[in-house]
Amino acid sequence: MLSRGRHSVLANEPVGPYRLLRVERGRAEPGIPGQFFMLEAPGRVLPRPMSLCLAPPGELDFLFEPVGRGTRALAALEAGDELAILGPLGNGFRLDVDRPLLVGGGIGMAPLPYLSEKLGGPPAVLGFRTAHHAEAAALLPGSEVAVEPGLVTELLPAGHDVLACGPERMLQAVGALFPGAQLAWEAPMACGYGACYGCAVDLDGTYKRLCVEGPVLEAAACS
Numbered sequence: 001m002l003s004r005g006r007h008s009v010l011a012n013e014p015v016g017p018y019r020l021l022r023v024e025r026g027r028a029e030p031g032i033p034g035q036f037f038m039l040e041a042p043g044r045v046l047p048r049p050m051s052l053c054l055a056p057p058g059e060l061d062f063l064f065e066p067v068g069r070g071t072r073a074l075a076a077l078e079a080g081d082e083l084a085i086l087g088p089l090g091n092g093f094r095l096d097v098d099r100p101l102l103v104g105g106g107i108g109m110a111p112l113p114y115l116s117e118k119l120g121g122p123p124a125v126l127g128f129r130t131a132h133h134a135e136a137a138a139l140l141p142g143s144e145v146a147v148e149p150g151l152v153t154e155l156l157p158a159g160h161d162v163l164a165c166g167p168e169r170m171l172q173a174v175g176a177l178f179p180g181a182q183l184a185w186e187a188p189m190a191c192g193y194g195a196c197y198g199c200a201v202d203l204d205g206t207y208k209r210l211c212v213e214g215p216v217l218e219a220a221a222c223s
Helices: 070-077 112-119 133-139 169-176
Strands: 004-014 018-024 036-040 050-055 059-064 082-089 102-105 126-128 144-147 162-163 183-185 199-204 208-209 214-220
Touching: 004 059, 004 133, 018 050, 018 070, 036 059, 050 070, 050 112, 050 199, 059 070, 082 112, 082 133, 102 169, 112 126, 126 208, 133 144, 169 183
Parallel strands: 102 126, 102 162, 126 144, 162 183
Antiparallel strands: 004 018, 004 082, 018 059, 036 050, 036 082, 050 059, 183 214, 199 208
């Protein structure tokens, strides 16, 4: 159920170069893994789309990297501060898979811990730019990790139902190897519900608004 409201920050913790923002859940529902929420810090900053990383009792936890004005504002929040949250939005992963394999690249690993919980802890492969970034793999215990110049695609076993999130080049490579894969795409978003067309991307010869037609799409629809 879609919810809009203000939520109190419980903690804002470093995870390598990333931040894990933990907020009280209130009336918001976690939704389906792969769906996202629009998070808006106080001040004149646009909301930022964030996948739900973890959903412990009473919480919504978001993993992100402070790289711009909006995410730096979120990184500056402290326990007791409030922020506006809208969600869950978009289409998440289908969970009716027989042999799931989770694949994440960089901050694209954000929705995988919650997805792993829903699927009962399937195998996971994660790729990162540096060992410092790879510290986030602790949020997904037991995952296999590749650090550049290694490639995550070199570690993918055959015969699995792949559910992936990460940078475009990684998703394209995963989709070429696994045409039936479910791919969670990333794009800047201003509204989160299809009004602004800021997240429209050309994936299969037609433009798709990732906030309403994604962010999770079948690989075959993106070739």
